[in-house]
Amino acid sequence: MKTTVFLGAAAVSALIAGAGFAAEGDTLAQVKARGELLCGVNPGLVGFASPDANGNWSGFDISFCKAVAAAVLGDASKVKYIPLTGQTRFTGLASGEVDLLARNSTWTFSRDTDLKLDFIGVNYYDGQGFMVPKSLGVSSAKELDGATICIQTGTTTELNLADYFKANNMTYQPVNIDSNSEGEQQYLAGACDAYTTDASGLAATRAAFANPGDHVILPEIISKEPLGPAVRHGDSNWADIARWTLYALIAAEEYGVTSANIEELAKSSQNPEVQRLLGTTDDLGKMIGLDKDWAKRAIAASGNYGEIFAATIGEQTPIGLARGLNAQWTQGGLMYAMPFR
């Protein structure tokens, strides 16, 4: 009896609090009505999403959330960051807990189709690598036959590892770990010969060691891990907004539009592509339910793709990731924004 009364009271108060909701399926309208973007992020991953001592979030994925909020709501600070663990991220998006998932998630077939997500692009091309102590004297992953390897359970990395060793006719002894920090401890304590995870994670881990020089990251990248933001299936307009916000950031770098010169270029740029992007000539924003300046605001929020990369994970930061595959297509990378016209 008591249980039902309590639950009843809770449900009633929830209904009262939730009165006046927007129509289901129209994420843009919901976000606008709420005045806040609910962005699902990693609870804490160096360089990608990290709250500081005052609870202010920063990082590579966070910058994308800010760009979308700036485009849609006109204010990059109107984001509520919802931390989502590896187990809850996709259900969190599917159940409507968040509007947008920017949580270093690999774009795979089954996630895109079976889990009913829409990946809207790739903001970081990652791949799985190995780190070994220099003293092991190994210079290639092909020499790891029979090695003990620290591997995080329940991730795509675990499957990639098995695939790779099978394909190369080698054996290995897995040491299962639960989290990145535990993996570092095990690896440093000598519980395994090699530690494997995404190359970006390896670089950050190695940089934080007491003696980074004692460890090497092997050259082989054994998997494709295209990390990208995702939205729910079924709301194509919202997916378009997220997708083109990402393209706007990438295109801005290509055309040399930065957070510093954006105001000036909006007024004086002679490049028609830049004029369209910044809303000086055509009104592209109207086609996705936004105003003229949407892309301008998105770029101004934390800078273009290159600026975001440099400020959060680039070579000037302690993590020190090189652009590599993530360079612009003009620089030999894979970052390629579709044309704005």
Added chain:
Amino acid sequence: MSDANASPAYLRTEMLPSAAPPRRQEGLLGWLRENLFSGWLNSLLTVLSLVIIWSLIRHFWPWFAHSVWRANSLAECRQIITQTWGEGATGACFAVIRVRWHQYIFGFYPRAEYWRPILTLGLLFIALAPVLFSVNANIRRWVLAGGGLLCMVLLAVTASPDWTVVLVWALFAAALLLAEYAPMRLLMVTALYPVLAVWLLWGGSPWYPFMLLMGFAVGYGVSALVPRGVSALTGIAVTVLWWIFLAAPAASLATLILPLHLPVVQSSVFGGFLLSVVIGVSAIVLSLPLGILLALARQSNMFIIYSLAVVFIEFIRGVPLITLLFVALVLLKYFLPPQTHFDLILRVIIMVTLFAAAYMAEVIRGGLAALPKGQYEAADSLGLNYWQAQRLIILPQALKISIPGIVGTFIGVFKDTTLVGLINLYDPLKGISDVVRSEFTWKGIYWEPFIFTGAIFFVICFSMSRYSMYLERRLSREHR
């Protein structure tokens, strides 16, 4: 035999003073002999234990002794350790606790509002003191003084505004005075505490939770007015009707008359021990009555009540807490209308309470089963009805027997609150540590946060365990 009256050659008329025990059996030597070296096996085990303890200390002591408390990053810690203790020395970097301790305690709660959780904690002491220490005025005094002191320290280290310090001083002075002269009056604080705590922690207007609480009072009042036979049902019905139809308007009215308002704090910023204690205390307080009802229901002769209780208890006990938490996080969202805002912390509290209640019910059922049948029969023969018998005869004895089990469940529930880290809340053990490590300055830190949170958990759980032992001593009647 020869002469019965003849006095013996020597007769001692007084007792000899007792001689000192042999040197080997007294003092330190005797104690050692008796406790550590009473046989060759024990001596061997003692030596072995000493060796193990010594090697542990030798292994870990340098790490503790080289602790660094003042640094701004792990790299700086390492540099300081190398400078002070030479190349290759290891040391703890407790500087991370120094810099980030507030997140371990309060999560992302806004810094300017830290006084609110602190005041809530202080009020918790005041609310619990008359309930937990209803008999011993001396202990009550110490608990209140200790709570006050703890609040003062916390206010000082969080640099809270001066007026909050004055407020807490006044509050505890009043509480101590009341505890001396009219301890039962303190129960008013206890009754109002849920409303006060919700208001202080989440902010907004206090009137809505207050009016929800008022529902109980209204229901009770009405049930006293109507005839006995239907009083309970009427009371419950009136309470529910009040909640559904009148609580909200009454709250708005009260807000118009007296607009108390604190800045609203979202549930999503709760974290660290604040979150653990909020979930733990709510679940503990709610699960005990619920557990008692379930235990009684399971003993009931009424088929439906009995079956429901058995199904509920066995279902909950057969499912891991993690599953229930995932249900709270994910599944409930599918069942509720879209865009419904059903607070995640509230969902978690409900689930943890149900979980704890099922275990509690079994613990209390053990107590009920331990009572001899004569006690039930004695209650019946006195002409007591069911509830009177339970309240006056059965439960006081059954609960007393169950105290160790009940407190064991409490401690378990409190420690289980760290599992909420798996459903996107920032628990102090893993969630906050991951946050701290996600900033590059502290990446690679591992043991220090565990030691810090472990120490706080130990203090809280150990206090609960000591309280249960105190309660057992106080309630032990048979050996008087």
